[in-house]
Amino acid sequence: MAAADAVVTKRDRAPVSPAGRRYALLVITLGLLHTLGTLTVDIYLPAFPLIGDEFDASQAVVQFTFTGAMVGMMFGQLTIGPWSDRVGRRLPLVLSSVAHVAASVLCATAPTIEILIAARFLQGAASAATVVVTIAIVRDLFIGTKMLRLLANLALIYGTAIVVGPFLGSQLLLVMDWRGVFFSLAGYAAVIGILAASTLAETLPASRRRQPGLAPILASYRAVALDRQFMGLSLVGGFAWGGMYAYLSSSSFLFQQTLGLSQWQYGLAFASHAVFMLAGSQLASLAITWWPARRLLAFATVSLLVAPVALLLLHGTGWGLWAVLPPLWLFTLALGIAKPCVQTLAMSRVTHHAGVASSLLGGLNTGVGALATPLVGLIGITSAVPVAAVMIGFELLAVLALVLVGRPATPPRHA
Structure with a gap:
């Protein structure tokens, strides 16, 4: 049977949840698709100082290339x-894969920092499909515990890209300049587009598709947005990732300019987070057997606040890198637990508007991330203190969102 037939066999037939080798193919394909969005965000981070030097731009201005991608991703997701x-x-x-190739080439050939920021906006918008549509596909096929386990399996792939991306970028910078990194990303987007076209089936049958026009779109958004728990859980995820994006956008300056690491050492230090994020996602997959997802999310959200507090308290101990890495390892472990829990709890509340729901869920993540990315640079990255302070602010908001908005366990409204 063809790969495209593994999920749905007729245009109007409900999708069939794959199993066995077909399930493994689905996990690999969706996971790799999701990595395009994550690599778009972080693979070029080690090149921040080089970009600043070439364009004679400040830290804050260079960070707007990151913010541009986040704003574009939010626009694309919505x-x-x-x-x-x-x-x-x-x-x-x-x-969107084709558009990503074009935007990546534009980034690679940008003659000014302003054009690079604009190209990053387009690149982020193009990469949004790989984030929002993969989650919608998961919701088309699964719900509840099965959905959480699939999301945790996907995290094995795209979670690695989040934290290994800067390491990969640092290795590419050993043999090419920062423009070559964007050309490499264009090639990867082309491969991902071919993979999606050749292996993915359509999971949304024609009978379940929304009617054309603006009114049905607005009605879908309204139906999802009125679900208080869905919006509360989306805010939890958005604020949690706000802290991560604040760290991501400042990590290159923190490790290389403040702590004195080389590009290669920075990439290696950043890659060390991969083990903890992946462990967190797999811990969530295993623990769901004994703990409900909501309790796992509460544990993870509190841990996300504890980690930057520890980072702040350890500042000034004279431990250097070892005052920074352990709190960040705790942070990425907790984030690995939190993400599949947020996605499962939120998406399980939606039946007919998975694309819109995934847009709101992802749009809040990237929207908060876009606000978070320039904050540390505007304060000034002279130590880990500004990084920790911004992270604490966002994680405190995540705790408050969970307690005040996302906590009540009422049945889904089937938006």
Whole structure:
């Protein structure tokens, strides 16, 4: 049977949840698709000082290349999600991959920092499909515990890209300049587009697609946004990742300029987080057998606040790198636990508007991330204190969102 037939066999037939080798193929394909979004965000981070030197730009201005991608990703998620509810999941994935190739080439050839920021916006918008549509596909096929376990399996792949991306970028910078990194990303986007076109089936049958027009889109957004728990859980995820993005955007300056690490050492230190994030996602997959997802999320959210507090308290101990890495390891471990729990609890509340729901969930993540990324640079990265302070602020908001908005355990409204 063809790969495309493994999930859905007729245009109007409900999708069939794959198993065995077909399930493994689905995990690999969706996981690799998701890595395009994560690598778009972080693979070029080691090049921040080089970009600043070439364009004679300050730390804060260079960080706006990161912010531009986040804003673009938010815009893309909020538009591509509803579009995928209208036309299906495959078409947005394939076309967005083509657009990503073009945007990456534009980044690589940007003559000014302003054009680079604009190109990063386009790159982020194009990468949004690989984030929002993969989550919608998961919701098309699974719900509850099975969905959480699939999301945890996906995290094995894209979670690695989040933290290994800067290490990969640092290795590429040994043999090419920062522009070559963006050309490499263009090639990867082309491969991902071919993979999506050749292996993914359509998971949204025609009978479940939204009617064309603006009114149905607004009605879908309204139906999802009125679910208080869904929005509360989305805010938890958004604020949690706000702390991560604040750290991501400042990590190159923190490790290389403040702590004195080389590009290679920075990439290696950053890659060490991979073990903890992956451990967190797999811990969530295993612990769901004994603990409900909501309790796991509460534990993870509190841990996300404890980690930057520890980072702040350890400042000034004279331990150097070892005052920074352990709190960040705790942070990435907790984030690995929190992400599949947020996605499962939020998406399980939605039945008919998975694309819109995934858009709101992802859009809040990237929207908060876009606000977080320039903050540390505007304060000034002279030590770990500004990084820890911004992270504490966002994680405190995540705790408050969980307690005040996302906590009540009422049945789904089937938006």
